[in-house]
Amino acid sequence: MEAVRGVSDSGDGTAADALIADVDSIRTVEWQDGTVVMIDQRRLPLEEVYLHCRSWQEVADAICTMAIRGAPALGVAAGMGMALAARAALCDSAGEPGRFRDAVQAASKGLFETRPTAYNLPWALKEMERIWARDDITPAEIVGTMEQRALEIYEDDLASCRAIGEYGADLIQGERPVILTHCNAGALATAGYGTALGVIRSVHARNPRLHVLADETRPLLQGARLTAWELTREGISTELITDNMAGYFMSRGAITHVVVGADRITANGDVANKIGTYSVSVLARENGIPFFVAAPFSTVDRSLADGSVIPIEERDPSEVTGFGDVNWAPSGVQVRNPAFDVTPARNVTAIITDRGVAFPPYEESLRRLEGS
Numbered sequence: 001m002e003a004v005r006g007v008s009d010s011g012d013g014t015a016a017d018a019l020i021a022d023v024d025s026i027r028t029v030e031w032q033d034g035t036v037v038m039i040d041q042r043r044l045p046l047e048e049v050y051l052h053c054r055s056w057q058e059v060a061d062a063i064c065t066m067a068i069r070g071a072p073a074l075g076v077a078a079g080m081g082m083a084l085a086a087r088a089a090l091c092d093s094a095g096e097p098g099r100f101r102d103a104v105q106a107a108s109k110g111l112f113e114t115r116p117t118a119y120n121l122p123w124a125l126k127e128m129e130r131i132w133a134r135d136d137i138t139p140a141e142i143v144g145t146m147e148q149r150a151l152e153i154y155e156d157d158l159a160s161c162r163a164i165g166e167y168g169a170d171l172i173q174g175e176r177p178v179i180l181t182h183c184n185a186g187a188l189a190t191a192g193y194g195t196a197l198g199v200i201r202s203v204h205a206r207n208p209r210l211h212v213l214a215d216e217t218r219p220l221l222q223g224a225r226l227t228a229w230e231l232t233r234e235g236i237s238t239e240l241i242t243d244n245m246a247g248y249f250m251s252r253g254a255i256t257h258v259v260v261g262a263d264r265i266t267a268n269g270d271v272a273n274k275i276g277t278y279s280v281s282v283l284a285r286e287n288g289i290p291f292f293v294a295a296p297f298s299t300v301d302r303s304l305a306d307g308s309v310i311p312i313e314e315r316d317p318s319e320v321t322g323f324g325d326v327n328w329a330p331s332g333v334q335v336r337n338p339a340f341d342v343t344p345a346r347n348v349t350a351i352i353t354d355r356g357v358a359f360p361p362y363e364e365s366l367r368r369l370e371g372s
Ligand code: MRU
Pocket: 069, 070, 071, 072, 118, 182, 183, 184, 185, 186, 189, 190, 194, 195, 196, 222, 260, 261, 262, 263, 273, 274, 275, 339
């Protein structure tokens, strides 16, 4: 996998200069003629470096190590990874359908096993399986159709985020709204524009007095590194806080709305999202603050009745005992590191999707939107 230093709008490729830039200049993940190019999110905001993945295994590695992350972006990357797998399988199998299908199936399994919680990833793999499982077209035709579908998933996600932004902006009223967000559900977590940050961008376009509080989001600091980077470079008024400050600001009336993204939403409206989201939802409920979840419909898994059965990823202890090269915990200490938690539907004021806004009871409203 080749890493290439990018050139930012400032010309020197660093993010230190707080320039005002447009969201469209954030290139999260792209298909460039047989290569999946993605910004390496592990290195943001200090360096803008692009990875060039030329095999599905390199895409899988980028997902596991979180060079790319965020539920919709994982779906897009998985789709493109499968398109790479199909190209390679066509070559390796010399066009023999059985061997071609076995190789593509192995890639699908490999990508499926990268990260378990975000539903967009298996959703995208299923979309691709509908193509590679066909026996009425040749392997060469399957390759072309899979590439086309991967690009559609990308384009659809961009359009979904714009729609989510507009639906969400209708819900955020007030002269000077102050929105708290957790983790990064921005352009970097999607094909572009973002879900929670899509709502924030759309509100800001209507009301520049909007202010945002960004939770830093331990342990991997997606809020501090990514959300703060996205919003400040666009000139959206933002303050960074540590996770444990949210209750303080809520209790003082300094937060008017919470907007977060989602990794998986079950039939009853329970929401898996970045660890810490549940705590924020409890604080919001205690303080009477509306708690909105923004996600495309590809995050909704109506095959699961409720959040208790969502697979929750546990990550490496080193993410909790330190960061980068710094270690602050005693060696040998036992660690727990669940990457996500589940916010019960009762704490969610509304779910903002690309198909419209779902209100409680979610069983009914999500079913209605799925059929729309
Ligand atoms: O572990 P991550 O960084 O992939 O977790 C990301 C989140 O939890 C996001 O809030 C979620 O995927 C929604 S992104 C639009």
